[in-house]
């Protein structure tokens with residue numbers, strides 16, 4: 001059976017508040033029956049509250065609407081994010097006074113409050129779920145959509161996979177890319193040739209290993225798979241291959257599965273706001289120009305369907321090339337624009353493939369527009385007089 005994703009378009013027919021995105025969020029919350037579901041629940045609202053001087057995270061106008069709906073339904077809401085983002089979040093407008101509920105570091109001060117779960121995957125065994133998340137009885141996952149240097153994009157999955165784990169686990173998730181060998185020094189023992197490989201990368205993605213300067217290390221975040229290094233490296237010495245890139249996505253799917261498993265069936269729902277989509281994650285601490293036009297707001301109980309709908313809505317949007325920082329180099333191909341920006345091995349759909357295999361939801365979905373433009377009178381009613 002296909003999942004349902006409720007959708008609000010960023011477009012308006014008339015210049016009226018009732019057609020704007022916050023109003024469409026209200027309609028989505030109604031369709032998700034959020035108020036009816038949260039009575040007596042301790043509701044964790046997971047946001048990414050950004051960092052430093054970033055301003056493209058979810059505006060408090062949207063957050064307050066969700067908080068109000070939870071309170072109206074008789075739930076007790078609180079907002080969480082990782083401690084280093086919550087520290088100073090008041091300077092970006094995330095306060096109890098503005099939002100209507102407290103904003104907590106998800107794993108307490110210095111991230112010492114967590115529950116440990118076991119799942120063997122690559123370099124990982126223990127996964128530390130933030131205590132404030134696992135203590136909640138209901139989860140509202142509200143994500144801002146943007147690019148991401150490891151998995152192409154950040155939306156509902158990323159908000160849970162990284163945002164609901166403590167820093168130690170977040171680092172290990174990033175390190176999964178290094179678990180399977182990609183550098184074979186025995187095929188390139190010549191130090192000067194190693195230096196040429198390092199010098200061939202315009203993005204500083206290949207470096208001498210900090211711990212062992214006789215070895216090379218690849219920063220997967222910075223690598224857009226341009227393959228310049230392959231013109232210098234002896235065959236088989238430095239592998240730029242999808243397997244290493246995809247481990248982060250599989251780990252993100254596992255991480256999300258672990259966190260969601262701590263909630264009873266029907267006690268989670270997901271929202272995503274696709275506006276001011278920047279090239280990188282909101283944790284970078286600044287906001288650069290949008291690289292895609294706004295795509296709207298989405299809501300679903302099915303996290304896989306939700307992120308699939310976000311990707312499908314954005315897949316045909318052209319990258320706004322003049323807004324892309326000149327230090328990045330999009331690779332033109334027929335894949336998703338986020339994969340054009342970050343490289344084809346960072347195809348954002350891959351994460352959904354792993355998530356679906358884990359039973360987290362369905363990529364088969366029905367999109368329900370909560371306020372279709374066609375239902376709105378385009379201009380005036382009555383007979384039509386053309387403009388001269």
Ligand code: SF4
Nearest residue numbers: 201223224226227229
């Ligand atoms: S593929 Fe391109 S970006 Fe990646 S390490 Fe090689 S030169 Fe650098």
